[in-house]
Structures are given as C-alpha cells and as structure tokens.
Amino acid sequence: MNQAYPDLIYNGVMLCINIQLLLISVFYFYKRQLRLVILGALCFFIGAIFINNLYWNIVKESFFLSLLLGAGKNLFFGPLIYLYVSTAQTPKKRLKKHVLAHLTFPFIIHIAYLTIKFGYSSFYTQNYYWTVISLGYVLVAISLFYLVFGIIEFKKNKVKPLSPRVKRRYGYFMHVLLSYYFAINLYNILPYLTNSPFFAANFFTLNRYVFMPIGLLINTYLLLFSITEFFKFKSLFVPSRLYQKTDIDPAGMNELTIKLREHLIEGKLYTDPNLTISNLAKELRVDKSRLSHYFKEQETSFRKYLNSIRVSEFKTLLLSKEFENYNLTGLSTMVGFQSETTFFRVFKEIEGITPSEFQQKNSTGL
Structure with a gap:
C-alpha cells in the first residue's frame, strides 16, 4: 500500500x-x-x-x-x-x-x-x-x-x-x-x-x-x-423538459413555413405513412426541437399539422374528376393514412362530418 x-x-x-x-x-x-x-x-x-x-x-x-x-x-x-x-x-x-x-x-x-x-x-x-x-x-x-x-x-x-x-x-x-x-x-x-x-x-x-x-x-x-x-x-x-423554450423570430418562422410547404406539401412527404417529426426535421435540415417549437407557436402539434394537410389533400383528390372512380379508403391511403379507422376519426375531428357525408354533400352540390 x-x-x-x-x-x-x-x-x-x-x-x-x-x-x-x-x-x-x-x-x-x-x-x-x-x-x-x-x-x-x-x-x-x-x-x-x-x-x-x-x-x-x-x-x-x-x-x-x-x-x-x-x-x-x-x-x-x-x-x-x-x-x-x-x-x-x-x-x-x-x-x-x-x-x-x-x-x-x-x-x-x-x-x-x-x-x-x-x-x-x-x-x-x-x-x-x-x-x-x-x-x-x-x-x-x-x-x-x-x-x-x-x-x-x-x-x-x-x-x-x-x-x-x-x-x-x-x-x-x-x-x-x-x-x-x-x-x-x-x-x-x-x-x-x-x-x-x-x-x-x-x-x-x-x-x-x-x-x-x-x-x-x-x-x-x-x-x-x-x-x-x-x-x-x-x-x-432533473425536470423532464431538458431544454428551455426558445423563441423563433418572424423571419425564422417564415423560413420554416416555406420549407414545410416545399418539402411536406409540394414534395409530398405527407404521403409517407411512417413520417415522423425526426424524419421531417432531417429533410428540412433543422433541429427537431426548433421544429417542435414552430408547431407550438402555431398552437398545434406535428401530428395535427400533418393530418390537416392529409385531409386537405384528400378533399382535393376526392373532388378531382381524375380520381372519381377511387373509393374513400383508396384515396386516404394515397395521402398517407395507414388505417381506415384513423382516417375516418381524423377527418371528422377536422371537418365535423364523416368522409361519406362530405362526399354526398359535394356530389349534391355538383
């Protein structure tokens, strides 16, 4: 010793x-x-x-x-x-x-x-x-x-x-x-x-x-x-929130809005049924926490934001003559929904009516 x-x-x-x-x-x-x-x-x-x-x-x-x-x-x-x-x-x-x-x-x-x-x-x-x-x-x-x-x-x-x-x-x-x-x-x-x-x-x-x-x-x-x-x-x-809330300036918010439109909507990333916020952040080349904060500033979440885009694109396809022979489930799959049950639930939460009711209403209107 x-x-x-x-x-x-x-x-x-x-x-x-x-x-x-x-x-x-x-x-x-x-x-x-x-x-x-x-x-x-x-x-x-x-x-x-x-x-x-x-x-x-x-x-x-x-x-x-x-x-x-x-x-x-x-x-x-x-x-x-x-x-x-x-x-x-x-x-x-x-x-x-x-x-x-x-x-x-x-x-x-x-x-x-x-x-x-x-x-x-x-x-x-x-x-x-x-x-x-x-x-x-x-x-x-x-x-x-x-x-x-x-x-x-x-x-x-x-x-x-x-x-x-x-x-x-x-x-x-x-x-x-x-x-x-x-x-x-x-x-x-x-x-x-x-x-x-x-x-x-x-x-x-x-x-x-x-x-x-x-x-x-x-x-x-x-x-x-x-x-x-x-x-x-x-x-x-240690609190579960490891990082503090970080404000994004208006220019940064606008930049993220443009990136989301270009990649998520125009680039049709929303059609990927397995899309996660981590995958999206990687595609946009931004930090995941920054992207999460962007959605919070919009008073929504990644999942709600993604589903709103999918429902909007579903309605566009449904009203298009090019896809008039497709059934509701087929169209929902094309916009990224994996489950028929999930699609019907999300659609009603956003629109207040079922996809079938929406289809009938717009068919009558036409």
Missing part, C-alpha cells in the same frame, strides 16, 4: 466510494448511450485512479494494471467533465466529431506516456522525474484549458439551451469538478515551479489534511450525481 495514504479509515471509505463509481461505470457502458458512456468513463477513470494511487507499488510494475487503472488516466478528467455537459447542448449530427475533437489530444499523450514507461523502461527510469513533471505540466494545461473554455462555452451556448434548473445542475457539476482537478494538478507541480522549502516540508501534510478530505467530498458528489443521472432517479432531480 502507498505510504502517502496512511489513514486506514479514509482509505476504506474512499475505496468503497470508488468501487461504487466503477460499478456505475460498467452499468453506463452497458446502456450504450453516448452521454452515459462519457459519464461512465469519467466514473471509471476517477475510481481507477484512486485504486492506482492506493496500490501504486503493485500497479506500477504491471503493464495491464497500469493500462487499466493508472498511467495518466487523469488526462481525461477535464475533457470528459466538459463533454458530459457539452453533449447535452450539441446537435446530434455533430456529436461524434465533437467527442473525438476533445479526446484525441489526451489519448495521444496517454499512449505516449505508456510507450515511454513500458516501451523504453530504462529511459523512463533514468528520466523518471522529468517524465512525471512533464506529465504534470500537461495536466495543469489541460485542466486550466477546460476550466476556462468549459465555463465560456457553457454560458454562451444557444444552439440547444438548457432549462434553468438543468443548467444550474450541470453548471455546478462542471465548475466544481474542473476547479478541483485544476487545483490538485497545480498543487502537485508547485514544489517544482516555486522551489519553495515550504512545499518541500509540508507537501504531504497539506495533501493529507486539505486535498484528501476535499477529494473525499468530490468523489462522493460525483457518486451522487452519477446515481441521480440514472433515469429512474433523474426525474427527482
């Missing part, structure tokens, strides 16, 4: 917390949802780092254990904390590029560190302090970058703005964790930066009585946050 961790009670409590973080990470990996996988990776790395530090004398000798538990996993802390929050505000089509952009650099540094440590072990041994200090500087740079960049981006993001309650929750999560890991990384290299005898004499004392208790609180907070992100508990802490 690492002599830098002399308090058995502290070690036991932290070990229990970090084992739970590892278990949560496995569960989130199993869920296979990108944001949960990111949170799972963060929990795994943080839990693994403590076990690595506690049993450092054992882990450092094993390539497999170093690969699994240690060897610079804290390089990923800043990017993963930022990514978990930022992916809630990133359009789906940009998610993969967004994640790769922030994980590539720490991954390269991590691989380089592993290569030096195990591929060039004699060089690593001879230049141990230089290598570790260099890693420390990189950790400070990464954690500082994400602390500043994360706060700025979180505040100004307006693509998918979060509801106030969720924004407070995620903002607190990001600020607390990024601030702590920047502080701990900076503290670890202060003796080399300052050459101060104070840090040389009191480094382990400060670590034991200041940073270790704070670390206990941070890991406990991460554990509670991760548990409450699980869908069965999330509703108690």
Whole structure:
C-alpha cells in the first residue's frame, strides 16, 4: 500500500466510494448511450485512479494494471467533465466529431506516456522525474484549458439551451469538478515551479489534511450525481423538459413555413405513412426541437399539422374528376393514412362530418 495514504479509515471509505463509481461505470457502458458512456468513463477513470494511487507499488510494475487503472488516466478528467455537459447542448449530427475533437489530444499523450514507461523502461527510469513533471505540466494545461473554455462555452451556448434548473445542475457539476482537478494538478507541480522549502516540508501534510478530505467530498458528489443521472432517479432531480423554450423570430418562422410547404406539401412527404417529426426535421435540415417549437407557436402539434394537410389533400383528390372512380379508403391511403379507422376519426375531428357525408354533400352540390 502507498505510504502517502496512511489513514486506514479514509482509505476504506474512499475505496468503497470508488468501487461504487466503477460499478456505475460498467452499468453506463452497458446502456450504450453516448452521454452515459462519457459519464461512465469519467466514473471509471476517477475510481481507477484512486485504486492506482492506493496500490501504486503493485500497479506500477504491471503493464495491464497500469493500462487499466493508472498511467495518466487523469488526462481525461477535464475533457470528459466538459463533454458530459457539452453533449447535452450539441446537435446530434455533430456529436461524434465533437467527442473525438476533445479526446484525441489526451489519448495521444496517454499512449505516449505508456510507450515511454513500458516501451523504453530504462529511459523512463533514468528520466523518471522529468517524465512525471512533464506529465504534470500537461495536466495543469489541460485542466486550466477546460476550466476556462468549459465555463465560456457553457454560458454562451444557444444552439440547444438548457432549462434553468438543468443548467444550474450541470453548471455546478462542471465548475466544481474542473476547479478541483485544476487545483490538485497545480498543487502537485508547485514544489517544482516555486522551489519553495515550504512545499518541500509540508507537501504531504497539506495533501493529507486539505486535498484528501476535499477529494473525499468530490468523489462522493460525483457518486451522487452519477446515481441521480440514472433515469429512474433523474426525474427527482432533473425536470423532464431538458431544454428551455426558445423563441423563433418572424423571419425564422417564415423560413420554416416555406420549407414545410416545399418539402411536406409540394414534395409530398405527407404521403409517407411512417413520417415522423425526426424524419421531417432531417429533410428540412433543422433541429427537431426548433421544429417542435414552430408547431407550438402555431398552437398545434406535428401530428395535427400533418393530418390537416392529409385531409386537405384528400378533399382535393376526392373532388378531382381524375380520381372519381377511387373509393374513400383508396384515396386516404394515397395521402398517407395507414388505417381506415384513423382516417375516418381524423377527418371528422377536422371537418365535423364523416368522409361519406362530405362526399354526398359535394356530389349534391355538383
């Protein structure tokens, strides 16, 4: 066991917390949802780092254990904390590029560190302090970058703005964790930066009585946050409306109206019986939440809007001589209705009479 961790009670409590973080990470990996996988990776790395530090004398000798538990996993802390929050505000089509952009650099540094440590072990041994200090500087740079960049981006993001309650929750999560890991990384290299005898004499004392208790609180907070992100508990802490209502200016409303006319009506997308708002948003190249808000501004819903177009087109076909030999069910299928029952119900809701009554009324009129 690492002599830098002399308090058995502290070690036991932290070990229990970090084992739970590892278990949560496995569960989130199993869920296979990108944001949960990111949170799972963060929990795994943080839990693994403590076990690595506690049993450092054992882990450092094993390539497999170093690969699994240690060897610079804290390089990923800043990017993963930022990514978990930022992916809630990133359009789906940009998610993969967004994640790769922030994980590539720490991954390269991590691989380089592993290569030096195990591929060039004699060089690593001879230049141990230089290598570790260099890693420390990189950790400070990464954690500082994400602390500043994360706060700025979180505040100004307006693509998918979060509801106030969720924004407070995620903002607190990001600020607390990024601030702590920047502080701990900076503290670890202060003796080399300052050459101060104070840090040389009191480094382990400060670590034991200041940073270790704070670390206990941070890991406990991460554990509670991760548990409450699980869908069965999330509703108690996060409202079902993740994103805040966003107003669309008149020009934007007009643009969407034109796009809907061109694609949905003139392009006859309404004839697709399996058309969903997600499919339509993709065709229009607009965000789904923006399209949903458009329909709300029109005091309707996607389904009601679509059905009104289908009924309107059905009436046009019914009154056309070209389709006078078609029965009602056949015409309803042509405009996108899958079910005769659904068609008759929707038609009566909109027109106030049945399709048959409408046909008789207009036949009489003719």
